[in-house]
Amino acid sequence: MIEVLNFGLAALILGLAVWTIVAREAPAAVVGFIVYGLLLTLVWLQLHGIDVALTEAAIGGGLTGVLLISAAVRLRSTETTARAQRSSASTRWLAAALSAAVTGALAICVLALPEPAPTLAPQVLANIAVTEVGNPITAVLLAFRAMDTLLEAIVLLFALIGVWSLAPDRAWGGRPGPLQQADPNGMLDYVARVLPPIGIVAGIYIFWIGADHPGGKFQGATILAAMWLLVMMAGLADAPPISRRWLRWLLVAGPLAFIAVGVLGAITAGAFLSYPLGHAKTLILVIEFALMPTLTLVLGLMLLGAPLRGEAP
Amino acid sequence: MKLLLELWTIVAVIAGAFFFFAGTVGLLRFPDSLTRLHALSKADNLGLGLVVLGLLPQVDSVSAGLKIVGIWLLVLLSGATAAQWIARTLRQSGPDS
Amino acid sequence: MTAATLFGLCAAALIGVGLFGLIVNPHPLRKILAFNVVGSGVFLLFGAIARRGAAAGMGGDPVPQALLITGIVVAFSATALAVALLLRLFDVSGSVTLSSDVPAKTGNDAGAH
Amino acid sequence: MTEFLLGAAAFILGMVALGLVRILRGPGDADRIMAAQLFGAGGIAAVLLLGTATGESATLDVALTLALLAAFAAFAFVKAKLAQSPGESRTADSP
Numbered sequence: 147m148i149e150v151l152n153f154g155l156a157a158l159i160l161g162l163a164v165w166t167i168v169a170r171e172a173p174a175a176v177v178g179f180i181v182y183g184l185l186l187t188l189v190w191l192q193l194h195g196i197d198v199a200l201t202e203a204a205i206g207g208g209l210t211g212v213l214l215i216s217a218a219v220r221l222r223s224t225e226t227t228a229r230a231q232r233s234s235a236s237t238r239w240l241a242a243a244l245s246a247a248v249t250g251a252l253a254i255c256v257l258a259l260p261e262p263a264p265t266l267a268p269q270v271l272a273n274i275a276v277t278e279v280g281n282p283i284t285a286v287l288l289a290f291r292a293m294d295t296l297l298e299a300i301v302l303l304f305a306l307i308g309v310w311s312l313a314p315d316r317a318w319g320g321r322p323g324p325l326q327q328a329d330p331n332g333m334l335d336y337v338a339r340v341l342p343p344i345g346i347v348a349g350i351y352i353f354w355i356g357a358d359h360p361g362g363k364f365q366g367a368t369i370l371a372a373m374w375l376l377v378m379m380a381g382l383a384d385a386p387p388i389s390r391r392w393l394r395w396l397l398v399a400g401p402l403a404f405i406a407v408g409v410l411g412a413i414t415a416g417a418f419l420s421y422p423l424g425h426a427k428t429l430i431l432v433i434e435f436a437l438m439p440t441l442t443l444v445l446g447l448m449l450l451g452a453p454l455r456g457e458a459p
Numbered sequence: 460m461k462l463l464l465e466l467w468t469i470v471a472v473i474a475g476a477f478f479f480f481a482g483t484v485g486l487l488r489f490p491d492s493l494t495r496l497h498a499l500s501k502a503d504n505l506g507l508g509l510v511v512l513g514l515l516p517q518v519d520s521v522s523a524g525l526k527i528v529g530i531w532l533l534v535l536l537s538g539a540t541a542a543q544w545i546a547r548t549l550r551q552s553g554p555d556s
Numbered sequence: 557m558t559a560a561t562l563f564g565l566c567a568a569a570l571i572g573v574g575l576f577g578l579i580v581n582p583h584p585l586r587k588i589l590a591f592n593v594v595g596s597g598v599f600l601l602f603g604a605i606a607r608r609g610a611a612a613g614m615g616g617d618p619v620p621q622a623l624l625i626t627g628i629v630v631a632f633s634a635t636a637l638a639v640a641l642l643l644r645l646f647d648v649s650g651s652v653t654l655s656s657d658v659p660a661k662t663g664n665d666a667g668a669h
Numbered sequence: 670m671t672e673f674l675l676g677a678a679a680f681i682l683g684m685v686a687l688g689l690v691r692i693l694r695g696p697g698d699a700d701r702i703m704a705a706q707l708f709g710a711g712g713i714a715a716v717l718l719l720g721t722a723t724g725e726s727a728t729l730d731v732a733l734t735l736a737l738l739a740a741f742a743a744f745a746f747v748k749a750k751l752a753q754s755p756g757e758s759r760t761a762d763s764p
Contacts, residue, residue: 147672147675147676147679148559148675149557150679151675151678151679151682152559152562152563153562154679154682154683154686155682156562156563156565156566158682158686158689159566159570160566160569160570160573162689163569163570163573163574163593163597164573165692165693166577166589166590166593167573167574167576167577167581167586167589167590167593168577171698172583172585172586172589173698173701173746174692174695174698174701175586175589176589177692177698177701177702177704177705177742178692179589179592179593180705180742181689181692181704181705181708182593182596184708184709184712184735185712186596186600187712187716187731187735188682188712188715188716188719189563189600189603190603191716191719191720191728191731192559192563192719193559193560193563193603193604193606193607193615193616194607194610194614194615194616195603195606195607195615195616195621195624196615196725196727196728196730196731197621197622197625198603198621198624198625198628199728199731200730200731200734201624201625201628201629202628203731203734203735203738204734204738205628205629205632206596206628206632207735207738208734208738208741208742209632209738209741210592210632210635211741211742211745212741212742212744212745213635213636213639214585214588214589214635214639215742215745215746215749216745216746216748216749217585217639217642217643218585219698219746219749219750219753220643220646220749220752220753221583221585221642221643221646221652222753224583224646224651224652224653225583227651227653228582228583228586228652228653229582229583231582231653232580232582233579233580233582237579237580238580241575241576241579241580242576244575244576244579245572245573245575245576245579246572248568248571248572248575249568249569249571249572250568252567252568252571252572252601253565253568253569255568256561256564256565256567256568256601256604257561257565259564259605259608263605263608263609263617264609265608265609265610265611265617266609266617266618266619267609267610267611267612267614267616267617267618267619268611268612270612270614270618270619271612271613271614282614282618283618283621283622283625285618286618286619286621286622287622287625287626290619291619291622291623294622294623294626295626298626298629298630301630301633302629302630302633305633305634305636305637306633308637308640309636309637309640312640312641312644314647324752326748333539333540333543333544334540334544334744336540337536337537337540340536341533341536341537341737344529344533344737345737348733348734348737352730352733352734355730359727359730360727360730361727361730362625364625364629365734369734369737369738372737372738372741375741376741376744379744379745379748444633445632448632448633448636448637448640449636451636451639451640451643452640452643452644465670468670468673469673472673472674472677472718473677475677475681475714476677476680476681476684479681479684479685479707479710479711479714480684482684482685482688482707483684483685483687483688483707486688486691486703486704486707487687487688487690487691492697492699492700492703495691495700495703496703499703499706499707502707502710502711503706503707503709503710506681506710506711506714507710507713507714510677510681510714510717510718511717514717514718514721517670517674517721518721519724519726520726523726523729526729526733527717527729527732529733530713530717530729530732530733530736533733533736533737533739534710534713534736534739537736537737537739537740538706538710538739538740540740540744541702541706541739541740541743541744541747542706544743544744544747545699545702545703545706545743545747547747547751548699548747548750548751549697549699551751
């Protein structure tokens with residue numbers, strides 16, 4: 147039964163990927179891509195990566211879908227000109243041949259993977275006790291390969307600065323996203339009042355259990371960011387102007403705390419980002435708590451895009 | 460008792476699966492967008508609800524049971540809102556938008 | 557066939573499909589989508605390899621799985637940046653074409669809203 | 670029991686996957702979003718069934734995340750659509 151399920155999943159995913167590429171209209175392609183994200187979540191479950199499945203469910207299915215569907219609807223009018231520029235038949239054949247070659251080479255690699263597979267799982271298991279966290283993924287993210295996570299937080303911040311830098315001069319420092327009108331009798335208004343309290347609890351819960359079970363700050367922060375967006379979509383709250391000092395401080399608080407802990411490690415434990423024995427879990431929690439608001443804000447603001455309006459609401 | 464609970468699970472999950480089947484048939488066969496929307500909201504409300512009811516005896520703790528009921532309620536809430544919103548765009552711009 | 561091999565092969569196909577779309581689709585938003593398909597294919601390949609590394613009571617090698625989480629988040633931020641660039645180009649020029657032989661709409665106030 | 674739950678998950682997924690034909694046929698974007706909504710509900714049901722079948726309790730959290738974010742794409746779609754025709758949205762807003 148499980149084989150049937152897996153084969154079905156693989157076939158569906160491939161079909162949707164092809165649809166995403168060949169669909170005539172961009173919104174249709176994006177809807178295919180949203181379903182594709184949901185299917186990937188199921189595949190991650192089948193591959194025993196529950197943490198990855200959570201991330202995919204939150205980001206791949208949720209935030210990316212919101213981002214792309216809004217853009218696709220807005221850019222609708224540009225599609226006819228783009229279709230007129232269709233590449234020539236020879237280009238298409240060449241592209242098909244190249245893609246087939248890449249797929250073939252990768253397939254050969256997949257079939258020729260070494261047996262037994264190399265793995266770091268035993269090393270992780272042997273050293274996880276030192277970090278005092280129960281979830282091996284969290285141990286990898288915040289102890290064994292903490293540098294990756296630090297750089298990731300900084301990359302996210304840079305991406306946000308990149309998005310902001312696209313603001314027209316007169317809107318710099320202003321509020322991102324379109325101005326939404328509240329509709330007190332509307333359904334969205336209702337959902338935006340009922341869902342966020344539940345969503346915030348769920349987001350903090352996913353963040354909190356991340357130390358010992360699948361979950362963690364990225365997934366939790368994504369849920370929180372989505373709830374924030376819902377409130378802004380319904381017009382119940384406006385986006386903050388990006389020049390606000392508190393906003394800037396919160397945005398750098400996470401990476402700064404991370405770096406501070408790293409420097410502390412360099413002083414007390416002999417290497418950047420290494421934790422003094424017996425304090426690992428405390429420091430990991432400090433980093434996670436500091437990163438949580440930063441990640442929530444960065445993810446939410448990134449979806450809103452560049453500021454387009456002045457400071458006035 | 461255990462047999463009874465297993466029977467309950469099987470009956471409820473099959474009933475839930477039937478509603479997903481019905482929802483799909485409706486989505487594919489109904490003539491216009493609003494009737495299709497009607498078929499869809501039956502499927503996610505009742506189909507998922509029956510699956511959740513069927514799974515209740517199989518979960519290993521009370522909190523897990525509460526969690527899956529909560530998941531159903533969340534889907535009810537957001538599904539109903541989404542359906543209402545989709546209907547609004549349909550009314551505004553015609554079914555072929 | 558094990559799940560890891562099956563999804564590994566599926567990932568190889570996804571990368572090919574995405575690459576094809578990246579080359580032949582003229583619309584930049586479709587290129588972003590195709591790029592995301594390639595990206596998810598790479599992630600899936602990585603995930604299949606992580607699954608093969610199941611040992612010590614874990615369902616998969618936790619190191620690549622953790623890197624995958626990092627990767628998915630970074631891919632999202634790259635997508636958001638790309639979409640923001642595209643929307644800005646649309647606001648400024650009224651079109652999203654990347655080729656120089658199609659004249660862009662002129663006389664449009666930069667970032668008018 | 671495990672086999673039954675897995676079978677039910679596969680059946681439900683197969684059913685909602687058939688519904689995806691709506692994404693191919695349209696005719697409108699709204700119909701496509703509907704197919705995605707149906708698939709979302711079916712996907713959550715499948716995750717719950719899979720999670721119960723494997724006895725992995727953390728799977729429920731995946732379903733929870735999916736349930737929280739299931740309708741966001743639909744909301745964003747409608748918002749973008751209404752923003753395209755601001756004049757009409759005022760009349761549609763009145764209950």
